[in-house]
Amino acid sequence: MLTKKKTFWNIVFLIVVFSLTIYGVFHGEDPGAMMEAIRQADIKWLIPGIVLVMFFIWGESIILWYMMRSFQIRLKKRICFLFSSVGFFFSCITPSATGGQPMQIYYMKKEKIPIPVATVILMVVTITYKLVLVVMGVGIACFGRGFMHRYMEEVAPVFYLGVLLNIFCVGFMTVLVFHPDLAEKILTRGLRLLERFRFLRHKEERGRKLRESMQIYRETALYLRNHPGMIFRVIVITFIQRLALFTVTWLVYLSFGLSGTPMWDVIILQAVISISVDMLPLPGGMGISEALFLKIFSSVFGSVTLPAMVLSRGMSYYSELLLSAVFTLAAQGYYMVKARSE
Secondary structure (H helix, E strand, O other), rough: OOOOOHHHHHHHHHHHHHHHHHHHHHHEEEOHHHHHHOOOHHHHHHHHHHHHHHHHHHHHHHHHHHHHHHHHOOOHHHHHHHHHHHHHHHHHHOOOHHHHHHHHHHHHHHHHOOOHHHHHHHHHHHHHHHHHHHHHHHEEEEHHHHHHHHHHHHHHHHHHHHHHHHHHHHHHHHHHHHHHHHHHHHHHHHHHHHHOOOOOOHHHHHHHHHHHHHHHHHHHHHHHHHHHHHHHHHHHHHHHHHHHHHHHHHHHHHHHHOOOOOOOHHHHHHHHHHHHOOOOOHHHOHHHHHHHHHHOHHHHHHHHHHHHHHHHHHHHHHHHHHHHHHHHHHHHHHHHHHHHHO
């Protein structure tokens, strides 16, 4: 669980990054003209965008509910939705989304879900979540040369870096899962080297935690081998979940009455931004996401690129942050009432 002190500093960091983002994006711009352009956007296209954000959060809750049933854990879908909301909220406010899963495990413990089971489920969710980005990124890099030349020449290095970082992450997690003994040897030797060169102080507790982590990866590998059909279905749900969030930008495009750019071009460009920023140590890719949007979509949105960015990011990230915050508070209230009644 995140300590109160760590949560406080994460929120401070979020506010600082948000303030710098606001300054960087809007410095020298005419706020009045931007707001006038936003007011002209057709709300009938924006409301479905908020629905898609809710669907994005709900999609993970269905995955959690579905996988828990394989462990004979019967929970109501609304409880899994609270778990999902907690994960998204703390992922949104912590660098590289590191805070989501610890908080999900904390709340899962309140439902008496064993920590190893919760960890294995969330490990599978993480692997599939990043695997979908890797597949999309590699697909764009290999088969979308013309597409990249048309839209992405200026941001191609950032995109390739994002693809490589995601490939490394998925590859590393795959080694941890399917070759835990090899991974344990590599990590143990690495730990000893850090201790030998005085980068870390020697602690037996650190070695014990490493061995416990390796056991979790062994259990994850066993789960993956025993449930290939389920893993495939989780990947499909994750892919649909991701596409739903990327489609928000297409709805913003329609809200301005624009035409001429195919729907899939807009969706793929939004995917490019997510792939590029996913592994960066910034909460929600804040700052770099806005900068990439303004670069990539300038030829798509033209004079309304800045208002389009405000609406797109406002719905796909900031409304997600707000909605997940509301349901995180609901989760806290629910378990406080439950604890008193018990």
